Amino acid sequence: MTVGIVGAGQLGRMMALAGYPLGLEFLFLDKDAGTPAAQLAPQLTGAFTDPALLDELARRCEVVTLDWENVPVDALARIASATRVAPPLPALAAAQDRLAEKTLFTQLRIPTNAHAAVDSRADLDRAVAAIGLPGVLKTRRLGYDGKGQAVLRTGADVEAAWGQLGTQPLLYEAFVPFDYEVSLIGVRSLTGEIATYPLNRNLHRDGILRLTRAPWHAPVVEQAARRHMRRVLAHFDYAGVLTIEFFVRRGKLIANEMAPRVHNSGHWTIEGAVTSQFENHLRAILGLPLGLTQAVGHSAMLNLIGEMPDRAALLADKSLFLHDYGKTARPGRKLGHVTLTESTARRRDQRAAALLKRIDSRKI
Ligand SMILES: Nc1ncnc2c1ncn2[C@@H]1O[C@H](COP(=O)(O)OP(=O)(O)O)[C@@H](O)[C@H]1O
Numbered sequence: 430m431t432v433g434i435v436g437a438g439q440l441g442r443m444m445a446l447a448g449y450p451l452g453l454e455f456l457f458l459d460k461d462a463g464t465p466a467a468q469l470a471p472q473l474t475g476a477f478t479d480p481a482l483l484d485e486l487a488r489r490c491e492v493v494t495l496d497w498e499n500v501p502v503d504a505l506a507r508i509a510s511a512t513r514v515a516p517p518l519p520a521l522a523a524a525q526d527r528l529a530e531k532t533l534f535t536q537l538r539i540p541t542n543a544h545a546a547v548d549s550r551a552d553l554d555r556a557v558a559a560i561g562l563p564g565v566l567k568t569r570r571l572g573y574d575g576k577g578q579a580v581l582r583t584g585a586d587v588e589a590a591w592g593q594l595g596t597q598p599l600l601y602e603a604f605v606p607f608d609y610e611v612s613l614i615g616v617r618s619l620t621g622e623i624a625t626y627p628l629n630r631n632l633h634r635d636g637i638l639r640l641t642r643a644p645w646h647a648p649v650v651e652q653a654a655r656r657h658m659r660r661v662l663a664h665f666d667y668a669g670v671l672t673i674e675f676f677v678r679r680g681k682l683i684a685n686e687m688a689p690r691v692h693n694s695g696h697w698t699i700e701g702a703v704t705s706q707f708e709n710h711l712r713a714i715l716g717l718p719l720g721l722t723q724a725v726g727h728s729a730m731l732n733l734i735g736e737m738p739d740r741a742a743l744l745a746d747k748s749l750f751l752h753d754y755g756k757t758a759r760p761g762r763k764l765g766h767v768t769l770t771e772s773t774a775r776r777r778d779q780r781a782a783a784l785l786k787r788i789d790s791r792k793i
């Protein structure tokens with residue numbers, strides 16, 4: 430049975446790594462050759478919108494899923510009659526547009542921060558007047574790892590932010606002085622079976638995820654996040670893994686964004702949960718029973734960004750798991766991650782803090 434994956438980055442690579450033990454095969458589509466996934470599975474190389482390549486993918490695959498959520502929905506709609514596409518396209522469409530995403534949260538009574546669409550300089554002035562400062566101006570589409578965003582702290586920042594981003598549809602939103610950030614990963618099978626992973630606590634720097642710790646013990650917050658997750662999964666009759674990112678302020682959740690896919694904050698589940706998010710995504714889109722999402726111990730996942738630390742120095746820590754995505758190094762690029770698991774949350778937090786310091790100051 431072959432699973433087609435559009436986009437062949439590290440997420441696709443980790444899906445394949447999780448699927449081989451189940452006897453699955455994979456076929457990728459990506460615009461670049463030499464991708465992280467093409468190092469271990471066959472790949473069709475060309476535009477994500479190339480009709481001939483999409484048709485071939487549909488013909489050869491039982492189901493088509495995504496490593497990258499910004500694949501044009503129209504291109505996927507074309508093949509949806511020839512094969513099953515999961516997650517559902519309406520979920521994809523909502524997640525591709527920050528305005529649609531916030532509108533969805535509001536419609537489903539999931540608290541989110543104040544926001545307004547900005548299509549002109551006058552819109553921006555109106556949004557800043559209505560929502561106030563500080564705020565964040567974001568591109569509605571194609572932003573990731575904090576790219577396509579500008580924080581506005583004073584009125585003097587408005588002009589520069591407009592100069593930087595003003596050529597495309599934007600969203601202005603209230604800056605949330607959060608206490609911390611969390612994400613929840615949920616999964617829904619074609620059969621309707623639903624499971625959620627334990628809550629992740631996430632630390633970002635410069636808009637990029639640096640550290641995830643899970644399970645994060647915050648029962649009230651976690652329960653609310655699960656409620657919100659179930660509402661989104663049910664709304665779309667969803668199949669696959671879905672991630673929702675939240676800000677936490679004074680014990681309350683404020684939804685930031687969602688990703689209709691496996692997520693960086695769930696990489697710890699490879700070693701730290703009974704069934705990884707990658708395996709459960711595959712099970713879900715194939716209509717198989719889901720595996721247990723319980724944590725095994727207390728995990729921390731640290732991203733390796735921009736420059737790969739020395740492999741031997743990392744592995745000298747004998748209980749660290751290294752994942753190298755096989756990418757060329759570039760500043761700001763996610764090249765790999767490491768995961769550690771511990772018997773207590775306290776010990777996990779201590780080790781994670783020490784490791785983060787070592788990686789950041791390149792003592793590894
Ligand atoms: N409105 C906001 N208030 C405070 N911090 C924010 C806000 N929007 C984004 N951030 C910070 O920037 C990070 C990345 O922004 P996000 O909206 O998640 O975009 P993406 O992950 O797609 O780049 C967030 O995880 C958070 O740390």
Ligand SMILES: [Mg+2]
Pocket residue numbers: 674686
């Ligand atoms: Mg984000």
